[in-house]
Amino acid sequence: MPGDPPNLPSFFDDDGDDYGEESTVVDLGIDEAPEIPHYPALARFGPFEILGRIARGGMAEIYLAREPGSDGRARHVVLKRVLPEREDDAAFLQMFRDEAAMATRLYHPNICHVYECGEIESHTFMTLEWVYGATLRKLIRRAARADGIPVRIACHLIARIAGALDYVHGATGVDGRALDIIHRDVSPHNIMLGWDGRVKLLDFGIAKTSSDETDTEDGVLKGKYAYLAPEQARGERLDKRVDIFALGVVFYETLTCRPLYHRGGVLPTLDAILNEPVPSARAVAPHVPPQVDAILHRALRKRASDRYTSAGEMRDALDDYLRRHGGAVTPDEVSSFMEQIFGQEDRNPLPENAAKLTGSFQSLTGSLSMVSGSFGPFGQGGARPTSERAPQQTVTIPQPRPRAAAEEEESTAPLWPWLVLAVTAASAAAGGLTWWLLR
Secondary structure (H helix, E strand, O other): OOOOOOOOOEOOOOOOOOOOOHHHOOOOOOOOOOOOOOOOOOEEEOOEEEEEEEEEOOOEEEEEEEEEOOOOOEEEEEEEEEOHHHOOOHHHHHHHHHHHHHHOOOOOOOEOOEEEEEEEOOEEEEEEEOOOEEEHHHHHHHHHOOOOOOHHHHHHHHHHHHHHHHHHHOOEOOOOOEOOOEOOOOOHHHEEEEOOOOEEEOOOOOOEOOOOOOOOOOOEEEOOHHHOOHHHHOOOOOOOHHHHHHHHHHHHHHHHOOOOOOOOOHHHHHHHHHHOOOOOHHHOOOOOOHHHHHHHHHHOOOOHHHOOOOHHHHHHHHHHHHHHOOOOOOHHHHHHHHHHHOOHHHOOOOHHHHHHHOOOHHHHHOOOOOOOOOOOOOOOOOOOOHHHHOOOOOOOOOOOOOOOOOOOOOOEEEOHHHHHHHHHHHOOOOOHHHHHHOO
């Protein structure tokens, strides 16, 4: 592009000093409006200018990039690149490409769009829409320190994601046949809120379609444990209603600013999902109206047949409540609320991070192999150390501690090791979870 620095290092150069510090991960708050400062490019990746790293994962890394346009204007995109050491993993590459192929078919105002997927110099990548804002998880955490999230705004956010899921569930292929897409990872981590009030669902990394050649491997749980539907926890065949249950969990946490099923370990968490009564938000947040609690209660029913028949039906119920109680919520209302919760420092790079942007690209790429296991949410740091994610070897359920938000848990894990642990624990604790898992 005109005006670019003349000698930008290649994105593939990785021979600089190995700084290896988590502080090299920067969360950039840069909008695409014309008044945005022009941040210097740190490196090139094909036609893309790399501006800074957003997050690092065990299989891919995520960067904020600038892409030149045919009209001479550039747009900011998220660039997700497979780590070099994973380029030989055929199964992962296929999953990565399948995710992109699926997501590029989806056009909805409440879905983070995938622009393209390809290879540059044998490096696999995809580019996605960049949302300038914060995750719902971060909003819940911040709001928990204040007065919570207003019921009307909570209903609006969940209604918009329900609408996105309804669109996804009804998506068709080029032949007109239903794709039967199930997201399977609906959580506050995967919902982005723009500073302008936009609401976006992202991350179709473990979504499933009916056109896949092979079904999910038997005995494998996919999704963040605390948002799994009971039928997921039991390893049964899934349909779109698992996303409705997960959205119900998100709705509860948005209304109350408390985690619902997080119990500090995989087994206690699954036991709570399978065996605890359907919760009431009013029990911990009395300001929640009974009509809203009823919508939540239906989404969280243990039997899929008792839930909403579609995400669209849940959206309609929420929108109907809003119409009867003040009217539809506007993006400006969401934006104004976020202004109350977040400070200016949450929108702009901190001074020390801004300084890093002008440094050498080697300081950014020196630690590419030191990564976490999380693909998102954009702007969040790495996952917890492996030792912290070890499963509890008991089915005893600890009393939940009031917390501002949920800790992210492993996204994909084999079911059978937990069966072994459950059997081992059965001699010391009641076997409710063991019975469910062995059905």
